[in-house]
Amino acid sequence: MNRRDFVKFTAGAALASKFPAEVSAQAGQSEIPRRTLGKTGEKVSVIGLGGYHLGVQKDENESIRLIRTALDRGINFLDNCWDYNDGTSEVRMGKALRDGYRHKAFLMTKIDGRDKGTAAKQIEESLKRLQTDHVDLMQIHENIRMSDSDRVFADDGAIHALLDARKAGKIRYIGFTGHKNPEVHLKMLKVADAHGFSFDTVQMPLNVMDAHYESFEKKVVPVALAKKMGILGMKPIGDKIILDSKTVTATECLHYAMHLPTSVVITGCDSMPILEQALQAAQSFRPMKEKEVAMLLAKTAPAAMAGKFELYKTSHEFDGTYQNPQWLGPGAKRETYPAA
Secondary structure (H helix, E strand, O other): OHHHHHHHHHHHOHHHHHHOOOOOOOOOOOOOEEEEOOOHHHEEOEEEEEOOOHHHHHHHHHHHHHHHHHOOOOEEOOOOOOOOHHHHHHHHHHOOOOOOHHHHHHHEEEEEEOOOOHHHHHHHHHHHHHHOOEEEEEOOOOOOOOOHHHHHOOOOEEHHHHHHHHHHOOEEEEEOOOOHHHHHHHHHHHHHHEEEEEEEEEEEOOOOOOOOOHHHHHHHHHHHHHHEEEEEEEOOOOOOOHHHOOOOOHHHHHHHHHHHOOOEEEOOOOOHHHHHHHHHHHHHOOOOOHHHHHHHHHHHHHHHHHHHHHHEEEEEEOOOOOOOOHHHHHOOOOOOOOOO
């Protein structure tokens, strides 16, 4: 790598150095670091257990064992969604949270409904499946269309169902997610501002490939930090697709995402070896030096161009609400941004 390239990639890594992430090990938590979830003040594990893959695991009992092992080993952030595996992921998590495990978890799930009625119905269904009277964080799922923010904040939009649920004590905090394009996230934040609403969290892809292409890290993270939002990194390994580039290891992927100012890095675990990999990555994490980050970005840059290993940005493969627009509510049609 010549000097010009090194300077280029050092500049790309500057964001992580400018906003050092808070890391603090908690006694009795198996050395899994905890971070502050933005302005909420909540302490969450640096690694979060993704909900989708729990429903992919064929054995329900194994899924339950994965969740409880994660909680016993110091992970407290649990991710889920109303639509994951037709509700199976939430059902299994609800069973795992019996017998005193609920109090160990900071429980998050998501809804797809864009109108108030659909959103309210999905909130109730999620609570029933999860066997709890409240979730700690409820997020608007798959903010992937430029029209999503307008629908959410319409007079009969989903935000009103979320506010009603928060007032009733069914949810504590409100956020949104998305994986398509940073401009869609920025519009959601702009529309929220126009309505005098402040989100507690935002979830987005944050990984070694994102740093080079339609980057959430560069465009959304600074805005979220300024708003003191909890930053939830997802797809640190890109559903294993990033590993197909042969440029980076799973541990390097996880460490890069943890090096960013993320409150938590959510990763899917469908087996004990994969869970152990995540636990070991969290336990071994140390803030990366600027030169280390630059070198990592330099070796992944050629593969990252054009989003080849970020199919959630460049295709509909990961767009559940595109494949099932009825989840959004009455009258919803297949659309996304950008067109794929």
